[in-house]
Amino acid sequence: MNARSLLALVFMWIAPVVYAQGFAGLGLSAEGYAAVDRSRPITFPQDHTAHPDYRIEWWYLTANLTDAAGNPLGAQWTVFRNATRPADGQSNAWEDGQIWLGHAAVTLPDQHYHSERYARGGTSQAGALLTENLLEIWIDDWGLQSLNTASETDALNQIIVSARGDTFSYELTLTSHGPFVRHGVNGFSVKSNEGQASYYYSQPFYQVSGTITLPNGARKVSGQAWLDREWSSQPLAADQAGWDWVSLHFETGEKLMGFSLRSRDETRFTSATWIAANGQPTAYGDGALRMTPIVTHDVAGRTLPVGWHITLPDQGLDIRTNALNPNAWMGGTIPYWEGPVFSTGSHQGRGYLEMTGY
Template sequence: MSARPPVPRRAVLAAALAGALGAAAPAAGQGFAGLGGPAGGFSLPAPGPFAFPADHGPHWDFRVEWWYLTAVLAGPDGAGLGLQWTLFRTALAPGRGAGWISPQLWMGHAGLTTAGRHFGAERLARDGTGQAGVEPTPAFRAWIDDWELAAPAPPAPGGDALDRLAVAARGQDFAFRLRLEATGPIVAEGEGGYSVKSATGQASRYYSQPFYRAEGWVDLPAGRVAVAGLAWLDREWSSQPLAPGQAGWDWFGLHLDDGTKLMAFRLRDGGAGYGGATWIDPGGTSEPLPPGALRLTALATETVAGRSLPVRWRLELPARGLDVTVTALNPQAWMATLIPYWEGPVAVAGSHSGRGYLEMTGYE
């Protein structure tokens, strides 16, 4: 299909982490938070097949990497809500050292969004003490403090390490715990998991598991609520994932009610921007869409944390007969973390219906 692979949306966050923590000195012409800078001793991604389960674990020689889970859920009364659990890794230098000396840093984000409330929490950790990390074997385990995304047991023969997971996190005034069970395969994004970002060749390795059925509970100030729904895990690592001049992203990960998954994004660069999308059929076959095939139109904005953000969108994909309105469940789903951004559940209505997650970064 298209030669243009999807752009990794979360690059902005990891980039910002790297920039804020000084991994690369931000300077003019090096792109947002320095992520357009040279790879400086880090490995560069190369096309090729993934090697699981090893690729579920950290790639120490790459500068940034993340394990990014979003879930759209509903309580017993049908009220919708969403949550995210993310672990970022950023390296100050390639490789690993013993104890505190290890140049690898970890950052965890957890969010929980209902129609009326939004909760967020953040954890930071050094590598090398055991406070945070990711182990792909024997059973997959990613953690920071008491937050965990982990397989309860080693995978069944022929299964993948990520097929069954449990995810848990806890903030000041919220907590959640879900069991995740994959109902479809892992999906390689871009050209076989090699995701080119710009004409000048920046790229990342990128795969997703968008087929989780999720079940568990969330703790809200009012008490514990049983929830069930769908979840989506993104995995990506890179050393130089951004092109210069990119201000931020609008990203959509949609679970359509017919079982189709749609990933769509628009990269804002002050001009026309750069967009792309992936159509993933219920069986897990993915099709990158050519740029321009999908039209994104902001319909309504809302003031969030002192900025104006579009919280209602129109998505049009004539080739697939898709014309939907995407509306934020809670327009105030602001993650007031070290690097702040908007991340929350959305409802899909129109030619197709469904649920999903919207992420908006780089709005000043």
């Protein structure tokens, strides 16, 4: 076990119980932290910014892009916030008990670039700030920031997202063309039969334009993006080892968010949100969505299901997804697979697949 994986344990809180406590410690007890409450409504713009009373949250952006020559590529931008202990005041600026983690990636059919950043809260190296109706989330010089031209009612209507790794950088401008989508029951998203849940909403209607710079030069890109916001104090049950998650933009204008949480005993808990072209969500509980692996691929010494058969009979959905690059492995301190996918079958489209706990 090396130092990098040990740093990962920081994020997973306590070393010896990591894999007994769900992926990345997400199944650890929530004692001392604010609990996710079905009756608490999600309100904007306040809920765009950080919730330090909850143990974990993230801002998760995935973009399916095309360059000027028509080549498909994907970009990912994520900032996680983690409380290492319930808030109890701090005695100096290095000690606010919050740890921030950033992940960024660019995926091409034959290349996958990724980078990772850690920061402690309290130093302004990373943070979340909502002033008036403008939001800024940052870690180092990576940022997700409202443009001044954002609409008065929607802080995330126009944002700029940027990141920089050892070998890549990007800056993307995003404009939303649809409403926010609350998953589950008004944003209360159940994650297990034992009732673990999180607050979860998305902005899946972004149009993107921007520049991605790689070692061989800069390229203009455009396409679609999906922003996920989620926070909780105990999102997973203790025996849940990981999940497979998809977000898909179909050519019909409809969208799908679906996940399948895997328990150690091989049982699965699924959940899905079908989003109509006008943004109207329909939530599906456990069992409605079916995700079956059909293609596996060896990456980073593990075997992962990079191709899936996905059905949601209620919406007449019967598709197969294929990865743009099956080697889209995020080999950081918390390793997982995250990359662009294409769907064929009843609904043509593109989107992102995330697989954790392999």
